[in-house]
Amino acid sequence: MAEKQNVIGRFAPSPTGTLHLGSLYTALASYLDVRSKQGQWLLRIDDIDCSRNVDGASSAILYALDALGLHWDADVVYQSQHHEYYEAAFMQLSNNNMVYRCTCSRKNIDALIYPGSCREKVVLDVMSYAWRLKTDQRIISFYDEGQGLIHHALDTQHGDFIIKRKDRLFAYQLAVVVDDYLQGVTHVMRGCDLIDSTPKQIYLQSLLNLAQPCYHHLPILVDSFGAKLSKQTRAPVVDLTNPEWVLFRLLGLLSQNPPAVLAKASVSEILQWAISNWQPHVLIGLQAIKLNKC
Numbered sequence: 641m642a643e644k645q646n647v648i649g650r651f652a653p654s655p656t657g658t659l660h661l662g663s664l665y666t667a668l669a670s671y672l673d674v675r676s677k678q679g680q681w682l683l684r685i686d687d688i689d690c691s692r693n694v695d696g697a698s699s700a701i702l703y704a705l706d707a708l709g710l711h712w713d714a715d716v717v718y719q720s721q722h723h724e725y726y727e728a729a730f731m732q733l734s735n736n737n738m739v740y741r742c743t744c745s746r747k748n749i750d751a752l753i754y755p756g757s758c759r760e761k762v763v764l765d766v767m768s769y770a771w772r773l774k775t776d777q778r779i780i781s782f783y784d785e786g787q788g789l790i791h792h793a794l795d796t797q798h799g800d801f802i803i804k805r806k807d808r809l810f811a812y813q814l815a816v817v818v819d820d821y822l823q824g825v826t827h828v829m830r831g832c833d834l835i836d837s838t839p840k841q842i843y844l845q846s847l848l849n850l851a852q853p854c855y856h857h858l859p860i861l862v863d864s865f866g867a868k869l870s871k872q873t874r875a876p877v878v879d880l881t882n883p884e885w886v887l888f889r890l891l892g893l894l895s896q897n898p899p900a901v902l903a904k905a906s907v908s909e910i911l912q913w914a915i916s917n918w919q920p921h922v923l924i925g926l927q928a929i930k931l932n933k934c
């Protein structure tokens with residue numbers, strides 16, 4: 641029981657638009673998982689890349705979660721207010737001689753994996769450069785609660801990756817690792833389109849001496865062509881005037897087999913049922929769930 645009380649999960653959407661069904665799918669799963677363990681569920685707005693942020697998207701996200709009864713604990717955290725923490729982590733890596741400047745553009749990197757061309761290069765301040773993290777030959781292994789045992793060779797499958805971009809923004813990988821640490825996150829549940837980020841994040845955690853959370857990568861919702869639901873694939877807008885129906889549908893897509901009578905229940909009754917009956921194991925090994933009507 642003591643272990644259960646320490647569970648902290650999070651939902652971390654980017655404010656690039658309103659939440660579509662695919663994002664809400666992940667949000668609901670993460671919420672149910674944490675609540676079924678009597679844990680805390682935190683909300684973080686991943687707004688570090690200001691150029692992609694859409695006006696009003698953050699408040700639309702909060703509104704949607706609230707309408708669905710997915711109430712978060714503690715204050716909402718905004719990545720854009722965490723620059724000093726990212727800078728401190730970056731300096732730690734820099735002081736340990738783990739980063740270097742890279743002037744390459746995507747166009748002049750032929751290989752899929754960056755071959756480390758700039759490792760020994762002298763790059764002057766006046767040049768345009770990104771910062772890359774040095775990787776080595778280690779194998780990163782972790783047990784994913786949704787996808788099983790994963791092994792990645794850091795050098796051949798990832799290579800030296802960017803942690804600070806040419807536009808001076810800290811890269812997603814560094815920001816996420818620092819934020820998960822700052823929020824005390826113990827359980828990361830997210831879509832399996834992000835599973836390739838996990839070995840990079842585990843590597844960063846080891847370099848920064850941070851605890852590694854449990855990872856659980858869920859199937860993602862795809863349209864009838866197999867494409868992930870997103871703004872680009874014109875994911876249907878979720879009708880928040882009928883939150884009960886949205887929750888009921890999501891529970892079906894999460895293979896939780898909600899009883900038909902639940903369709904007529906209130907938001908809090910539906911969530912109560914879903915928390916008590918939460919069965920994440922039915923999703924193990926699945927990478928995509930196809931939406932029939934899309």
Ligand SMILES: [Zn+2]
Nearest residue numbers: 742743744758
């Ligand atoms: Zn380079």
